[in-house]
Amino acid sequence: xxxxxxxxxxxxxxxxxxxxxxxxxASPKHHVCFSTTPLYASASNIISRVGxxxxxxxxxxxxxxxxxxxxxxxxxxxxDSLPTPFGLVxxxxxxxxxxxxxxxxxxxxVAGDPRFSFYGNVRVGYDVDxxxxxxxxxxxxxxxxxxxxxxxxxxxxxxxxxxxxxRTFVNWYNGHPDYAQDAKLTGMLGEILAQASAQVAVxxxxxxxxxxxxxxxxxxxxxxxxxxxxxxxxVLRESKLAAVSVVGRRGHGQAAFxxxxxxxxxxxxxxxxxxxxxxxxxxxxxxxxAELAQSRPxxxxxxxxxxxxxxAVGGQAGEGGERVVALRxxxxxxxxxxxxxxxxxxGAVVFERARxxxxxxGKRVVAVGTGETEELPCQLALRSIGYKSQPVDxxxxxxxxxxxxxxxxxxxxxxxxxAVPVPGVYCTGWVKRGPSGIINTNIYDARETVAAIxxxxxxxxxxxxxxFSLLEVxxxxxxxxxxxxxxxxxxxxIDAWERRHGAARxxxxxxxxxxxxxxxIARS
Amino acid sequence: MxxxxxxxxxxxxxxxxxxxxxxxxxxxxxxxxxxxxTGSTLPKSMVGDLRRxxxxxxxxxxxxxxxxxxxxxxxxxxxxxxxxxxGKTLLEVAHxxxxxxxxACGGELACSTCxxxxxxxxxxxxxxxxxxxxxxxxxxxGLTETSRLGCQIKVTPLLENAVITIPEETNNMLGxxxxxxxxxxxxxxxxxxx
Numbered sequence: 001x002x003x004x005x006x007x008x009x010x011x012x013x014x015x016x017x018x019x020x021x022x023x024x025x026a027s028p029k030h031h032v033c034f035s036t037t038p039l040y041a042s043a044s045n046i047i048s049r050v051g052x053x054x055x056x057x058x059x060x061x062x063x064x065x066x067x068x069x070x071x072x073x074x075x076x077x078x079x080d081s082l083p084t085p086f087g088l089v090x091x092x093x094x095x096x097x098x099x100x101x102x103x104x105x106x107x108x109x110v111a112g113d114p115r116f117s118f119y120g121n122v123r124v125g126y127d128v129d130x131x132x133x134x135x136x137x138x139x140x141x142x143x144x145x146x147x148x149x150x151x152x153x154x155x156x157x158x159x160x161x162x163x164x165x166x167r168t169f170v171n172w173y174n175g176h177p178d179y180a181q182d183a184k185l186t187g188m189l190g191e192i193l194a195q196a197s198a199q200v201a202v203x204x205x206x207x208x209x210x211x212x213x214x215x216x217x218x219x220x221x222x223x224x225x226x227x228x229x230x231x232x233x234x235v236l237r238e239s240k241l242a243a244v245s246v247v248g249r250r251g252h253g254q255a256a257f258x259x260x261x262x263x264x265x266x267x268x269x270x271x272x273x274x275x276x277x278x279x280x281x282x283x284x285x286x287x288x289x290a291e292l293a294q295s296r297p298x299x300x301x302x303x304x305x306x307x308x309x310x311x312a313v314g315g316q317a318g319e320g321g322e323r324v325v326a327l328r329x330x331x332x333x334x335x336x337x338x339x340x341x342x343x344x345x346x347g348a349v350v351f352e353r354a355r356x357x358x359x360x361x362g363k364r365v366v367a368v369g370t371g372e373t374e375e376l377p378c379q380l381a382l383r384s385i386g387y388k389s390q391p392v393d394x395x396x397x398x399x400x401x402x403x404x405x406x407x408x409x410x411x412x413x414x415x416x417x418x419a420v421p422v423p424g425v426y427c428t429g430w431v432k433r434g435p436s437g438i439i440n441t442n443i444y445d446a447r448e449t450v451a452a453i454x455x456x457x458x459x460x461x462x463x464x465x466x467x468f469s470l471l472e473v474x475x476x477x478x479x480x481x482x483x484x485x486x487x488x489x490x491x492x493x494i495d496a497w498e499r500r501h502g503a504a505r506x507x508x509x510x511x512x513x514x515x516x517x518x519x520x521i522a523r524s
Numbered sequence: 525m526x527x528x529x530x531x532x533x534x535x536x537x538x539x540x541x542x543x544x545x546x547x548x549x550x551x552x553x554x555x556x557x558x559x560x561x562t563g564s565t566l567p568k569s570m571v572g573d574l575r576r577x578x579x580x581x582x583x584x585x586x587x588x589x590x591x592x593x594x595x596x597x598x599x600x601x602x603x604x605x606x607x608x609x610x611g612k613t614l615l616e617v618a619h620x621x622x623x624x625x626x627x628a629c630g631g632e633l634a635c636s637t638c639x640x641x642x643x644x645x646x647x648x649x650x651x652x653x654x655x656x657x658x659x660x661x662x663x664x665x666g667l668t669e670t671s672r673l674g675c676q677i678k679v680t681p682l683l684e685n686a687v688i689t690i691p692e693e694t695n696n697m698l699g700x701x702x703x704x705x706x707x708x709x710x711x712x713x714x715x716x717x718x
Contacts, residue, residue: 100629100634102628102629102630102632103629103635105630258662258663260659260660263655263659296662297662297663300658438635438663440626440637443626443628444665
């Protein structure tokens, strides 16, 4: 049931006030609204305006499942700080994994729904604040992901050139406008990789780390038909990389990468994947073996690692121009050392050898230092130990977990057990549960959040919203001209431009990396 | 299609256009085979069917006709009876019948969202898993001993009266630090270097 006030406004807005097979639209012309069913309101008719902050997979899956529940008069506005949608599917997934990007076609179908609108190049917290958004929408969903990195906090991390976050490197080769246009970054990477027998250390062992290693180790010719950006290809063609080490703190039984990506890494033409057998042996502690026996997927992965060959005797560089990709285990990074000949550049990473132990509760396997150190010479270190979400002004943030405090998707007023939900504000994706999981994890996540939204709607817990449009608000605040906001049609023009120019080079697309150019194409 | 009255004449008409040296349907690439007489593409299953009908007349042999297979899908507590033509993948069958089965990668073995569960007896008789399918299944939520990916199982008479279950999502899939061999490096909240 609606409150009298809600009823009055819906009447004025010409929105349905009754649900069921016979729906009568009230209009100011009629003084009375009538229908042949009792005047109950189903949850789907209460929600008329939804705003989603973030157009990545989490935002799109929430949009998809919400649109299934909502009535024909509802609108779903999805906004993103970039002019292009799809988040990490565009800027994170590796260029040689086009099959993973296929999920975009699912998202494009969602965008084809007439109730869906895209607002690209809108930065929440800068162009528009959260308080305004809350007043515009019945339901506001935060799906803005994690745009910062976790740091190691060890000496040399912030001062030496050559210590780069993996996210930066991935954004760079994938054409994220904030990184791909950074001439200093391109220059530095180009210079480092062009050195004879360059060596790279990737710290962390998730799929992002394997992506970095694979892109560095692959022959540039094998990347030329992917949608990797041209400026990255130029650097990779000049690269004289000899070895990449992918280093983890714990053993191979705890590695976070998945078997498909590892298999792929072992089958790269022109590169050889090796693992030191003694690090594999030291990783097979009793509790690790017991853990592996309980999980078939982990056992398969550990067996694959154990089956890889050992490094060549007498050094890291491969014979015959072959690049070596080494998986290293049980090494805790302790410091970055400068190159003695060029003190501002990275020269080596110091590791402390580790052994595996069970933590206090006996549940988790942790790596404990043994006191022995090992120096790994390298000129580029990619830090791939996880992402971190940023807080947004106007909303609570759990600094310990680096997520927005929530319960099943309902944003809470504070990061505590007793906190009550903030009415009408929800979250999904990494900003809700932390930066873990794969693209598909968002499916279940989104369903949980949508279930919470629909439950709250049915119980009348949603706040009231105004009827201004987002574009009006942006223009009034003077922060963003309407022509600088990218609509879905604008994105389709960008998409068509990129595909056309990619086809000329035998690539699926040639990404536009300049944000001004992106806006120009969207407006054309 | 040709609108010729008698089936006999229709077959003769078709026979003029389909070359006798067509390769078997399984070796055609992509979803559609182009036949010149229509000037447009025909679905592979229709071409195969045409070819079978022609051969049937010509060779007087018993060529199996594509038949429909009945099966039951268990989704979110509901049991849905479905009739599906041979040759379609289970993912296609689900979509054709409005059964909610995600196929995020479109059947390219790049995700595990079309995960379905069979009964042990039927599972044992299904064709072997490819290594790639097994690798992706490892990431599936609610993985069981009798799980397969729906995009890899084609409808055959073997699936007559099959019971196919789409696993329920459970909350413990989302939480947990070491859950499901997820993709991104690391988790959150714990110190990296001790």
